[in-house]
Amino acid sequence: MVITNSQSSTNVEEIAAGVYRINTPVVLPGDAGGFSFNQYLIVDDEPLLFHTGPRRMFPLVLEALASVIEPARLRHIAFSHVEADECGSLNEWLAVAPDAAPLCGTVAAMVSITDLADRAPVALADGQAVSLGRHSVRWIDTPHLPHAWECGFMMEESTRTLLCGDLFTQGGATLPALTTSDILGPSEAFRRSMDYFSHTRNADAMFERLAQLEPTTLACMHGSAWSGDGAGLLRALARSVHQ
Structure with missing residues (x-):
């Protein structure tokens, strides 16, 4: 792990071949355990950033990303759904990466990003893949899982890394970048304390599709990324949300 900012403890670590987790721990009011925000950088011929981080966190994430590649090299600024930590600094990234474009699902492009972004988005249909060079990402529509009509995830196919957004959100500010330990228990405890799932009736089918x-790596937006039998863990989460 490389600490890129000593004041914020923002850090970078490679969690799969060419896939880097950028992490900033934070202290939330009234939360002694802390929290964290992750972004994922895929380094390739056409580098991709998944999650921008909140707008006010942009300088920290930019500094971290610049420790891996020149930010102007970015070609794709992608995210799961429209929320501050997902795409709050989208326009700041477009400003530092003049050849980059927003990369999102068709619903996000239609209802939000065409208006919000300073550059036109590339809208991906469900199941559509984009080659980055050695890596390839495939967009999967998951409306309302865990929340937002436009929600979706990306599967990086060469490393079998699922960029799974708010699934398996874990509290805590000092968690390892990548773990093989249980994340279902902690993430479900966190979810039940402030239930942010929509509980869409189509959840089971979408969990099974994922x-x-x-996947062998689950790239979570909050907390540790996870390595192991991703299919088994996703099915376990599907069962747990019914309890």
Whole structure:
């Protein structure tokens, strides 16, 4: 792990071949355990950033990303759904990466990003893949899972890394970048304390579709990324949300 800012403890670590987790720990009011925000950088011929981080966190994330590649090299600024930590600094990234474009699902492009972004988005249909060079990402629509009509995730196919957004959100500010330990228990405890799932009736089918991708790394937006039988863990989460 490389600490890129000593004051914020923002850090970078490679969690799969060419896939880097950028992490900033934070202290939330009334929360002694802290929290964290992650972004994921895929380094390739056409580098991709998944999650921008909140707008006010942009200088920290920019500094961290610049420790890996020149920010102007970015070509894709992607995210799961429209929320401050997902795409709050989208326009700041477009300003420092003049050849980059927003990369999102068709619903996000239609209802929000065409208006919000300073550059036109590239809208991906459900199941559509984009080659970055050695890596390839595939967009999967997951409306309302865990929340937002426009929600979706990306599967990086060469490393079998599922960029799974708010699924498996874990509290805590000092968690390891990548773990093989249990994240279902902590993430479900966190979810039940402030239930942010929409509980869409289509959840089971969407969980199963994600499981069938057979990811071996789950790149979570909050807390540790996880390595192991991703299909099994996704099916376990599907069962747990019914309890």
